[in-house]
Amino acid sequence: MEAMNDDLSALADRLDRTNELLKRMLAEVAKTPSTHAIFVDAGYLYAAAGRLVAGTEDRRAFDLDAEGLIDALIDRARTVFADSRLLRVYWYDGARRRIHTAEQQTIAELPDVKVRLGNLNANNQQKGVDSLIRTDLESLARHRAISDAALLGGDEDLVSAVEAAQGYGARVHLWGIEAPEGRNQAEPLLWEVDSQRTLDLDFFKPYVSRRTAAAYDANTAARPAREDVRFVGAQIAAKWLSSRGREALVELLPGHPYLPGSVDQDLLVEAEGMLQYSLRGQADLRRALRDGFWEHLQTLY
Numbered sequence: 001m002e003a004m005n006d007d008l009s010a011l012a013d014r015l016d017r018t019n020e021l022l023k024r025m026l027a028e029v030a031k032t033p034s035t036h037a038i039f040v041d042a043g044y045l046y047a048a049a050g051r052l053v054a055g056t057e058d059r060r061a062f063d064l065d066a067e068g069l070i071d072a073l074i075d076r077a078r079t080v081f082a083d084s085r086l087l088r089v090y091w092y093d094g095a096r097r098r099i100h101t102a103e104q105q106t107i108a109e110l111p112d113v114k115v116r117l118g119n120l121n122a123n124n125q126q127k128g129v130d131s132l133i134r135t136d137l138e139s140l141a142r143h144r145a146i147s148d149a150a151l152l153g154g155d156e157d158l159v160s161a162v163e164a165a166q167g168y169g170a171r172v173h174l175w176g177i178e179a180p181e182g183r184n185q186a187e188p189l190l191w192e193v194d195s196q197r198t199l200d201l202d203f204f205k206p207y208v209s210r211r212t213a214a215a216y217d218a219n220t221a222a223r224p225a226r227e228d229v230r231f232v233g234a235q236i237a238a239k240w241l242s243s244r245g246r247e248a249l250v251e252l253l254p255g256h257p258y259l260p261g262s263v264d265q266d267l268l269v270e271a272e273g274m275l276q277y278s279l280r281g282q283a284d285l286r287r288a289l290r291d292g293f294w295e296h297l298q299t300l301y
Helices: 004-030 043-053 065-078 102-108 131-142 155-165 189-193 202-205 226-244 248-253 261-277 283-300
Strands: 033-042 060-064 084-095 113-120 148-152 171-177 195-199 208-209
Touching: 033 043, 033 065, 033 131, 043 060, 043 084, 043 171, 043 202, 065 084, 065 102, 065 148, 065 195, 065 202, 084 102, 084 148, 102 113, 102 261, 113 131, 131 155, 148 155, 148 226, 155 171, 155 189, 171 189, 202 208, 226 248, 226 261, 226 283, 248 283, 261 283
Parallel strands: 033 084, 033 148, 084 113, 148 171, 171 195
Antiparallel strands: 060 208
């Protein structure tokens, strides 16, 4: 009987120590701030914000102040997750051969921002972005690096990413962009998230501006000669180099004869304005334009 009492006493002591340890652990957890991250599907952002503010989804037709917009998203998250700290902003976009464009490189250099690139096919469609989002969401949730995720996107393929993060205890909050008509987010995605929030026109107006271009009509303007187009390409290259510097040139050269998507689009838009002629569907003139651009840069390297 005495031995049994000793065993019960020892068991009670162990239970007391265990309870005390649990109390300390809970107290430490209570003192540890929760953490959130922002996940931005740039393809959805450009298309939806462009449509809302500029009336077009064509990236070439408007400018996006990405730095200002990211700051605004961070500020909005601070109000939504008041007792939480920011881990970082993840920016997902597509690029040919996964080589950063000049714009993407600028975004990547911002503090607290991580740019993740999928591929961009011949039709300028993103490939592999959804899987990158799922990988990051699942990994961060599994390692308890985040407690909340603000996801700015609308593709149904993101459902699996949401489910993966929720499976590890993270809460996923879907942020959307106001749609002029109907919806721009898939219903299955809306069903799976923990909360929904829509950012309206006033939120995006300061950061999206439509580009102004000289009016031209390809059907009435005289078709320029290839040498004229090549010369325009060289002129634009000189301006590009003076504004970005030789470091940007070093980054660009390994991709020859290809240009990053954003550089190629800017080249096209500026050339059309200078020539007063549309180069859409003019494959030989587009090649002459790029040749002139590259030839000028290579003479300086």
